[in-house]
Amino acid sequence: WEKKRFSGQEVAGKTLGIIGIGRIGSIVSQLAQGLKMEVVAFDPHIRPEMAEKLGVELTDLDNVLARADYISIHTPLTAETKRYVNAELFNKMKDGVMVLNCARGGIINEQDLFEAMKSGKVAGAALDVFETEPTDKEHPLFSLDHFICTPHLGASTIEAQENVAVAVARQISDYLTKNEVRNAVNVPSVSEETLVQLTPVLNLADKLGAFHAHLTTAPVDEITISYQGDIADLDTTPVTISVIKGLLFPILREEVNFVNAPILAEERGIKVTESKSKTSEDFTSLLTVTVKTADGANTLAGTIFGKKEPRLVRINHFCLEAVPEGHMLLIYNKDRPGVIGRIGITLGEANINIDQMQVGQDPHHHRNVILLTTDDSVGPDVLSRLLQQDGVEKAQAIEL
Structure with a gap:
């Protein structure tokens, strides 16, 4: 046989770059270290202490791309990660890099990978997932000798x-x-009677967690949940899990349920604390959730109106009353005449209808928070135009 044609390379002493150091990425890092590889990783949702515990160097994406001899992708497929690994990222990689994707099809721009392999920038690639499946037999990658593909058969042993x-x-x-x-899979271990009482609160808790996920810009260090009023008399374990589930799903984009949510939080080094008080000044029951990161803390509070209507009643120190669901737009602005009008005009010009609007005031600092519910989602272009309006300090789309 042709020895020169089939010569390979040893992985010992090489650097593996992992994009996404979640459950599977962590396992891959341990196996790689067993093969005496150095492991560097990029994951904006993992705390440095957890990476250190895994023996992995957590760094920024550009550093991973510049240093890695092998790059393995372990992220979910979301709107943000679709064709995430493209020509721009390939150009930042080392010459002769090896690329592997056994996560989800569509994360790699396959045409850009083909061009990078033809040019020699990427010396080899291995995929078991593709953007379109079943894959066209005439796919350009199949024509390359240094491309390996297999079925997605990780559990088929x-x-x-x-x-x-x-x-x-x-x-x-x-x-x-x-x-x-x-x-x-998805049922908390509580009595049927308690579950009936908690069902509206479970929905509220999930929404508060999901809202927090949009506000979070750094790995979560701690979740603090406060139960006040009548709710403090109930078994709130499933409510706490609902908060965790709501927070983690938009971040991880993988299956998060009542069983694995606490485990996923623990794996990521997230501390969860609860407190209860039977007194509540303004509401019969009040659920308050604070999420702490290295960048600071955000607090959301919610309650139930009537028997089952969830309401968001506080964003940090701003008080308001909003239904937490659908396409939402969160705006921080200076409290001055004309700002709300300009926001409405900008949305109208983009053909986005406002369903509801709530304003929370901070009279001491002359600032407002505006929370709108719209018929359609607000895209990046509209957000950019909103930020150009005089008096608008921050604009963020939130999907619940």
């Missing part, structure tokens, strides 16, 4: 199938013999 069967059998046995239910 004899051992994996046996382990799943044994796990299911044990869970059924535990239920029949011990009345113990393990690994329920």
